[in-house]
Amino acid sequence: MSYKKSFHRLPSKAPLTLALSAALMLPMAHAVAQDADTTEESKTAQAADAATLDRIVVTGSRIAKDTFNAVSPVQVITREETTVAGFASTTGVLQSNAVTGGSDQINNAYGGYVVNGGPGVNTLSLRGLGPTRTLMLMNGRRIAPAGSRGAVGSADLNVLPSIMISHIEVLKDGASSIYGSDAVAGVVNVVTQNKLDGGQVEFQVNVPEHGGGEEMRWSGMFGTSGDSWRVSGSLDIYDRKEIQFGQRGWASDCPREYYGRNADGSYGADDFRDPVTGEVVCWGLDAGGVTIGTLGTANAATNFFAPGSVGSGANGNVFNRWRPNAAATGSPIIGFEGVDYYTRTTYEPEMEKESLISPTTNVTGFLQGAIDVPALGNTEAYFEVLAHRRESEQNGYLQHTVDYAVGSPLLGQWGYLPAFLLAPADGSTNGRNVAARAFIGWGLYRNWQEVDFTRATAGLRGELGAGWNYDGYVSFAKSDSDYYTENRLTDRIAKAYDVVADGRGGFVCRDTSDGCVAAPVLSYDVVNGVLPQAYRDYIMQVTHGQTEYTEKTFSFGVNGPLFDMPWDAGGTVRGAFGVEYRGSEIDDTPDANSINSNLYGFTSSTPTRGKDNVQEAYAEVELPLLSGVTGAEELTLNGSVRYTDYDSYGSDKTWKLGLLYTPVSWLSIRASRGTSFRAPALFEQFLGAxxxxxxxxxxxxxxxxxxxxxxxxxxxxxxxxxxxxxxxxxxxxxxxxxxxxxxxxxAETSTSLTAGIVLQPEMPSWFGDLSIAADYYDVQVDNGVARxxxxxxxxxxxxxxxxxxxxxxxxxxxxxxxxxxxxxxxxxYVNVATDIVRGWDFTVRYTRDIGPGQFRANAVITSFLEQSGKTFPDDPFRDSSGTIGSPEKTGQLNLTYALRNWSFNYGLDWVEGINGYEYYEKYNDVDYRPFYQMMIDDHFISNASVQYRGDDWTVTAGVRNLADKDPPVISSGAYTVIGNAPLYSGYDMIGRSYHMTISKKF
Structure with missing residues (x-):
């Protein structure tokens, strides 16, 4: 974290001035000052502010220094960039391809899936290695995990503030020797504004053109200070509405197999078409694996079957799935006709009401302050409090089954049917074999969560003398969540099957002590999903679980000069040393019905309870070997080591060596190599059965x-x-x-290598300024945790x-x-997996005065050479790079023209095309071209915005996804899909949207 001694604290504008120089190393886009005042007076003031700077701390090192130049590449993102790009939250920018390099992220489209952290969580994965291998910091200190259910193990991006953020630093390099566990793929440090005098209010709205998903954010921050104290804080209220499948044509267009590709590039000519409708068969449930509106029985031969159906048996007329047809009076299943795999129904319009993007309301408050402590000399006492509340919800679709036991009176006129299924192991039929199973479309069900997260930090920092500084703090973080789900209860379903005649031609439950409602008698309506509301209300109940995750931290570190190099061209050797203690605990208590395996059709779980503690000591030394001599403008060696001792698995050591060499002013070469590790997350150790x-x-x-x-x-x-x-x-x-x-x-262990080059050629003034950076990365995770x-x-x-x-x-x-x-x-969970990622990051930045304004261009490309892994030691490596969800290349281009108070911005996001066939041809020796559509062309999304700055107010307006580009189309059987679009965070699922931000300072 950047900080100054009590008499010369870091000025509020300085971090962004420094971010500008960092952007020359590896920027996301343009890095501009938050306050774009261009008067001569303001420039003089900014220069004076910068002159008061002594040394700062950069993500990736604990040694304070007077330059952002470092052995590891650091990407800097200013809040200004997030505003002009139209991101309504910090989450949005962190999960963008510009940061993630196209790696898939758990975002708001995953509400209906089982993910670590529970529904509604948003996490960050760098290099495609997963969120548990990416360390999240705020002001240089860890952000503890948050979320619901038993698998909480990563920071939830929802908890981050918005308006208070100064900039974000992204280190895509292993750094466990600096920060400890989890820093395998990289480190993200969210830095808040250090000092603020006055206040600012801000309103932002994002409105999708096709309805749903409206985002609104109301924010305010304030700050004041005296000669020896300062305090500042912020409040963000963020609200996002739901987008339903039916509000996007591509999502409500039911999933189809799209067999093969025609000569003209179209798909689906070979798909099976329903002989009745002529339409390509729609696979709304599990790509055709299950069905609705269908009756299952034992095999029976029949001449009554749906057109186009192909049965089994010698004559092809044996079926075990049927759909209502009153004309099939001669059928062995009276009133039903046989259907095969392709003629079963798997889709109904109610599915269009499922959540494509789940709704949420997030309220985040942040307060920070500091005061000088004269009794301790040049010392400052400081504190931070982060408080967050998330209320999120997801609507999903359920398939339901009603089982009719052999001889049950509920079979009605079909009481003659023999058994075709043994009694289900869950006891739902009271131990009786099943004669008929109605596959029914139940409709929607709800999940919702209430997550409260708090982190409080207090510390002392100051000078020890002789240029040495210290920083010690204690921190406590707690995530407390309640999660609710509408679930069908197995014991109630069993009671509803145990019936007796009511004397009026109907049936009632044998045991009515809990208000039991008898299951409906088998009928056409039941098979078509028409169930008595009283029966639905009886078997479906709201289940409630609670999750608590706490983390306690104590850290103390010092840094300063050690000695001068013994030659004139050398500099002062600096070091950083420290100790840290962390204790974490998880306590997840699912609903009693989950603990007792009483959830029908849902996975049950027992409590997850466990804790772990770690004691660590670290040392870092930076040696400026040469400086300011011919052939070595700068030659710096950095080394770090950390000793770690976990209660769970014992001790370990990690190390890292880095080199920065600048032979001439316009060329820098950097390289580092080291080891990292990841201690198993608490849920990986103690997940309840x-x-x-x-x-x-x-x-x-x-x-x-x-x-x-x-x-x-x-x-x-x-x-x-x-x-x-x-x-x-x-x-x-x-x-x-x-x-x-x-x-x-x-623990997992890993090795990482990065090597890069930075070019800043001295060009004629008429050409402008050009900076180019290229960094190679190679990370291998061994002994990886796999489930x-x-x-x-x-x-x-x-x-x-x-x-x-x-x-x-x-x-x-x-x-x-x-x-x-x-x-x-x-x-x-066991330690068996191995993962390897290799590739290049490229950045080009160009600025030039054009007319009365300045033009600025930034291009960032991530290129994966390998994204391979294996589960078991004897398995061969399989490289997934270039497959759906793991593109080989992604890129971003940002163009800006600043003219007086105006700024015009254009952005282009690119995801390289995908050839999914090559993976299966290489590793499985199977050609899927005749069966699935698994190719995607290059995908481009354009964004544009304009910004105007007044004396104390700013207005930004723009459009995201200018061309209203839909996600690409693939076969439903080839990958997890929404409609026929791959479930992948790198493609825009919202469509064209309009955004506006209004900000006022006072």
Whole structure:
């Protein structure tokens, strides 16, 4: 964090002046002063302010210095840039491709998915290595994780203030030796304005052209100071409305397979078309894996089936799925016609009301201050308080099933149907086998969260004498969340099936003590989703869970000069030394129905409770070997080391060496190499047991006798169990997932290398100023934490040697087979994965006076050479670079022309085209061209804005996505999609939108 001694604190305009020089190293876009006063008086004042600067601290180092030049590239983003770009929140700019390089981010389009941190969370992942490998700081201090549910482990970007931010520093380099755990892919430091006299109010609105998703932000900040004290604060209120699928044509256009590509570039000529409507079949649920408006039964031969349907059996007329057709009176399932995979219904208009972009209201307050402490000499006591409240909500769509047991009176006229499913393991049918299952479209259900986050910091900093400074602080952070979900309860469903006649031709529950409402009798209406409201209200209840995450920190560090180099051309060797303690604890208590596995169709979980502590010591030394001599304007070596001792897994050491060489004033070369680590997140260690089920087809011993390799471990192990060679599993496989503390989960380790060159050629004045930066990066994560699936554990167990298998050791210790040959698998987090990312970051900045104004251009390109990984040590590496969600290249271009009080801005975002076929051809030897559309052309989004500055007010207005570009189209079976667009944060899902920001100072 940047700070000054009590008599000469950092001026409010100075950080942005320094940001300008940092932008020459690796800018996001133009870096401009927050206060763009251009009078001679203001320039003189700014120069005087800058002259009072002594030394500052740059992200990536703890050594105070008088220049932003550093061995590691630092990208600086000013708040001015976020305003002209039209971002309504700090979250938006941090998740943009300019920062992330095209890596996929957990954002507001993931509300209906299971993500770490719970629905509504927004996290940041650098280099595609995940948010738990990206360290978030605010004013140089950690931002603790926030969110809901048991897998809270990363900072939630929602908690960050907006108007109070001065600038953001992004270090895309491993830095665990400087900051400790998590700084594997990089570090992001959000810096607030240090000193403020006066106040400012701001209003921003973003309005999408196609409706929904309106964003509004009301902000205010204030500040005042005296000779020996200062205090400032801010309040941000941010509100975003929901965008439903139906409000975007591309999203409400139901998912289609889009088989192949035609000669003219169109898609879908080979798609299956419904013979009745002539339209391409729509896969609204799981890309066709499930259905609605359909009845499931045992196989039955029939001549009544939907046009185009193809059954099974010798004559092709055997079906086990049916849809209502009153004319099918001669059907074995009276009044139903057979349907196959392609003629099943999987889409209904109610799905268009799902949340595409989830709504949220965020309120964030920030207060900071400092006062001189005369009793301690040149010392300053300071404090910070960050308080945040998030209320977010998501609307999703549910498929429901009503199971009719063999012989149940609820079968009505279909009481003759035989069993086709064994009694579900969840007990929902009271242990009775199923004769008919109605696959029903339930409609919408709600999730909502209330998250309160607080971080309080207090510290002392000052001078020790002889140029040495110190900074010590204590900090406490707490995330407290309540999360709610509308869930169907299994025990209530079971009660609703246990019925007796009511004497009036209907049925009532046998046990009515809790207001039980009987399940409906099987009918056409039931299959079509028409359920009695009283029954719906009885089985669906609001479930409520609570999550608390706390983090306590104590840190003390000193930095200053050590000695002068023993030669004239050398400088003063400076060092930084410190100690730090952190203690963190998680306590997630799901609803009692979740703990007791009573959620129908949803994964159940038990409490997640655990804590961890770490003690650390670090040292950093910077040696200015040469300065101001021929062939070495600057030659600086930097080294750092950190010793870490975690309660959870023990001690570790990390180190980093860096070199900065400037042979001539217009050329700098920098390089660094070091190690980093990531301690397992609390949820990875202590995640409460989560129970679920997987299909019976996953049993490795199914039909084991048909294997041609009679010497394989799978064959021998299944044979040793005494199973019939034609054995087939008839029950679902129970999968229990838990944290990895019990299995000795250890920290991930990584190595990183960066090397770059910065060119600032001395050009003629008429040409303007040109700066070019190119940085190579190479990060490898070893011993990575991975969450194994039940199928992976079974495969590993049955692939072990017969001796290990019989002994039940290794992975077989996680597998149990009961007396009825039912399988139970325990899985969780283990240290087995390896990830590698390599590539280049390129930046070009050009400025030139044109006429009465100044033109400024910035271009940033991220190019991945490799994004590969493997789950197990014996697996081959698979490089996903160039696949959907992992583009090889992304780029941003920003053009600005500043003329007196006016500024005109244009931005262009680029995501390189994707060829998804190459990945599967290379690694699976499969050509998917005849089956799926997996190619995407280069994608461009343009933005434009204009800004006018008055004496104490500013107005900015603009348009994002000028061309109203829709996301690209792919096959629904090839990737997770919304409509037929890939679920990927790098593509704009909002469409053309208009933004305006009005700011007034006083």
């Amino acid at each position: 989560t129970s679920g089920f997987t299909g019976s087809s996953g049993d490795p011993c199914n039909d084991w006798g048909a294997s041609n390799d009679t010497s394989s471990n799978r064959y021998l192990n299944c044979q040793s169990l005494g199973l019939d060679p034609n054995f087939q599993q008839t029950s679902s496989i129970t999968v229990l997932t838990k944290g990895g503390a019990e299995t000795g989960l250890a 194994l699936t039940g199928g992976q554990v079974l495969s590993l167990c049955y692939g072990q040697s017969p001796a290990e298998f019989t002994a039940g050791t290794g992975y077989c210790g996680l597998v149990q087979r009961d007396a009825n040959n039912g399988l139970r698998v325990t899985t969780g």
